[in-house]
Amino acid sequence: MDATLTDGVVRAGSGGRERFYDSRGYGRPVDAGAIELAPVEAAHLLYRGDLDAVIDDRDGARMGFRALLASAAVSETSFLVYKDLRDRGFYLSPAREGWAGDHDTGGDADFLVFPRGEGPWGESVAYRVLVASERATVPAATLGESVLAVVDEESEVTYFETGRPDLGGSSAIDLPEGVAGDLLSDRVFLWDPPASLYDRGFYGQRLDEQGEGTLQLSLLEAAYLARAGALDVEGGAAAVVDRGREVEGDRFDRRLTVYTALRERGIVPKTGFKFGADFRTYADVESIDDLGHSELLVRVLPGGHAFSPRDLALDVRLAHGVRKTMAFALVDGDDVTWLSVERLTP
Amino acid sequence: MDATLTDGVVRAGSGGRERFYDSRGYGRPVDAGAIELAPVEAAHLLYRGDLDAVIDDRDGARMGFRALLASAAVSETSFLVYKDLRDRGFYLSPAREGWAGDHDTGGDADFLVFPRGEGPWGESVAYRVLVASERATVPAATLGESVLAVVDEESEVTYFETGRPDLGGSSAIDLPEGVAGDLLSDRVFLWDPPASLYDRGFYGQRLDEQGEGTLQLSLLEAAYLARAGALDVEGGAAAVVDRGREVEGDRFDRRLTVYTALRERGIVPKTGFKFGADFRTYADVESIDDLGHSELLVRVLPGGHAFSPRDLALDVRLAHGVRKTMAFALVDGDDVTWLSVERLTP
Numbered sequence: 001m002d003a004t005l006t007d008g009v010v011r012a013g014s015g016g017r018e019r020f021y022d023s024r025g026y027g028r029p030v031d032a033g034a035i036e037l038a039p040v041e042a043a044h045l046l047y048r049g050d051l052d053a054v055i056d057d058r059d060g061a062r063m064g065f066r067a068l069l070a071s072a073a074v075s076e077t078s079f080l081v082y083k084d085l086r087d088r089g090f091y092l093s094p095a096r097e098g099w100a101g102d103h104d105t106g107g108d109a110d111f112l113v114f115p116r117g118e119g120p121w122g123e124s125v126a127y128r129v130l131v132a133s134e135r136a137t138v139p140a141a142t143l144g145e146s147v148l149a150v151v152d153e154e155s156e157v158t159y160f161e162t163g164r165p166d167l168g169g170s171s172a173i174d175l176p177e178g179v180a181g182d183l184l185s186d187r188v189f190l191w192d193p194p195a196s197l198y199d200r201g202f203y204g205q206r207l208d209e210q211g212e213g214t215l216q217l218s219l220l221e222a223a224y225l226a227r228a229g230a231l232d233v234e235g236g237a238a239a240v241v242d243r244g245r246e247v248e249g250d251r252f253d254r255r256l257t258v259y260t261a262l263r264e265r266g267i268v269p270k271t272g273f274k275f276g277a278d279f280r281t282y283a284d285v286e287s288i289d290d291l292g293h294s295e296l297l298v299r300v301l302p303g304g305h306a307f308s309p310r311d312l313a314l315d316v317r318l319a320h321g322v323r324k325t326m327a328f329a330l331v332d333g334d335d336v337t338w339l340s341v342e343r344l345t346p
Numbered sequence: 347m348d349a350t351l352t353d354g355v356v357r358a359g360s361g362g363r364e365r366f367y368d369s370r371g372y373g374r375p376v377d378a379g380a381i382e383l384a385p386v387e388a389a390h391l392l393y394r395g396d397l398d399a400v401i402d403d404r405d406g407a408r409m410g411f412r413a414l415l416a417s418a419a420v421s422e423t424s425f426l427v428y429k430d431l432r433d434r435g436f437y438l439s440p441a442r443e444g445w446a447g448d449h450d451t452g453g454d455a456d457f458l459v460f461p462r463g464e465g466p467w468g469e470s471v472a473y474r475v476l477v478a479s480e481r482a483t484v485p486a487a488t489l490g491e492s493v494l495a496v497v498d499e500e501s502e503v504t505y506f507e508t509g510r511p512d513l514g515g516s517s518a519i520d521l522p523e524g525v526a527g528d529l530l531s532d533r534v535f536l537w538d539p540p541a542s543l544y545d546r547g548f549y550g551q552r553l554d555e556q557g558e559g560t561l562q563l564s565l566l567e568a569a570y571l572a573r574a575g576a577l578d579v580e581g582g583a584a585a586v587v588d589r590g591r592e593v594e595g596d597r598f599d600r601r602l603t604v605y606t607a608l609r610e611r612g613i614v615p616k617t618g619f620k621f622g623a624d625f626r627t628y629a630d631v632e633s634i635d636d637l638g639h640s641e642l643l644v645r646v647l648p649g650g651h652a653f654s655p656r657d658l659a660l661d662v663r664l665a666h667g668v669r670k671t672m673a674f675a676l677v678d679g680d681d682v683t684w685l686s687v688e689r690l691t692p
Contacts, residue, residue, distance in 0.1 A: 019410040066528065066535075066537060069530065069535070070528055070530060075531070076530045076531060076532065076533065077532070133532055134619055135532065135593050136605055147657060150619075152617050152619035152620075153532070153533070153564040153565065153566070153617055153619070154550070154551045154562070154564050154567075154616065154617040154619075155533060155551050155553075155562040155564075156551065156617070156619070156620075158619065158620060182412065184415065184416060184422045184497070185421070185422060186422065186423070186479055186481065187422065187499070187501060189412075189415070191412060191534065204500070205500045205501050205502065207501075216498050216500070216501040218501075220383055220499070221498065221500075240534075247481045248481060270500065271498050271500040271502070272500075273480055273496075273498035273499070273502070273656060274498075274504060274659060274663060275659070275660070275663055276656050276657060276658075276659045276660020276661070276664075277660075279443075309482055309619075310619060310622050311622060312619070312622075313619055313620060314621065314622020314623075314660060314661075314664060315622070315623045315660075317620060317621055317622060317664060318622075318660060318663060318664045320666065321664065321667035321668065322667065322670060
């Protein structure tokens, strides 16, 4: 069977509906027995040998799979994702209004993928898939509801499920008042801190692991505690924040905003340095001797950030390898938007 | 016992040599029974209570541990690394000429660390340690012979062993001549390639995993094969390289240089996307059905690169988690310098 490409839509005539839409979920039905196909769907039917050719309405050129893929009508990246999802047993539709049954096609997605065994005529959508090449940049604002499908330079597809987690925990303590500390060049030393600060609040790090004496606070911990009135250093919280800005610039303010947001939700943030992240977090600290496993790795980013898919792959792979969830904290002024990203096998 | 700080050197008089140098490897002996200590060594002796005070020669001020650490004479970062290595049972000396017995103190290091049970008087050095704060940047050129000790913002020390690996493998095949391909927007399709290209050379990726037909090459693979005369595309190798530069800029040239260097050494580079790296590598590919484990993750960087310790921690941790070695390829024109970095527990 041949089909015709006109203005970016491929039309297959009599019998197309029955063969392609009704039985296998390609295209959308139009009138008696005919269907319209997106070019990527037509390319897949050509690849499978179910269509013989697509005729270009402008010049009558007869295109097989090779010619259609090389044309501007089909992006190879979209084709590779479309094919991969078909190979995995899914039916899917382009996320264009009127092309996916009655489903909402709004938001950031290229394809709506239906649960196995269902199609555009069904009631549910399994995934909203956004397609990107490894070399694209992906604005953080487009993520949170979709599955990001990245085609790498060797044509493999990696899927990332994105979400907007609602974080909370039970790790809050009553803070002491005005504990004395010395501001050094990149940390604060408390020479005689109350034990609860470390043992129950998990603030700081002992200088001597066996001892009960000196506690070292990071500049973030110190700034938070000084603002809360729990720490007394020369120059107050402002001096600690100034020092933080000296060593880290604006990034210090973003990190302090996120540190504070986590503490206010009852979650303990500790450094994520060993994992290359800003924080690892503990939602339910009872005592320092029974810390349990940290749940999240957090990377702090400016609100308008756009991801390089390779950086995303690095973070998500590392988090998965240490049984944690990767979360990005996108900071706009005092507002923090949370984005979780996990590897997905559809 | 008190000691005196003069011009950045702390001098402990009679009996100091026997107590501190002979038995525990602090400082350097000067004359009858006396020793000189670096301020970081004096800080450690104060911390342990082995010295009572250090007197500042300029103003007669009497400093305990807290005051010396807060002074400009000792960096807290150096102290934390010094203490950590002492806690692990090592003796160490400042890497200053004349301060570490007869050992060579040249190169990029802050401390020479001696094998357990040995000191500056011994014959060997276990590690040459370079100290950095998490927030410093570390020029790649300073690594390769030293152990990098990073103090994170919560005062924990992470050690990275760096080396200059000599890479080689046995994965070379005789290339075919002039195989026809189509250059698409971000890859090259070979519609009828000789089987050996994929099956034995591990070039490209099958479009249909079960089939023997179409092979997809990355732009890097295509550029390399076109330059070697094995691939025939419209516009030749130059067209492929131009396309690569369009999508990646200068980075494409650096990556092609490294891809070529690896292939010339008999190593197969494949994409490292899933690991957030440029390449994963196979040194001894016999056939595609028996690939074995890839040994390295490679990140390509410009020659003058300076590392953020956090990025380094991310790469090294990920590589370790997937049982590979992290290697950095530093590219200057056509020259590639190799740097390996692995986590170390001293």
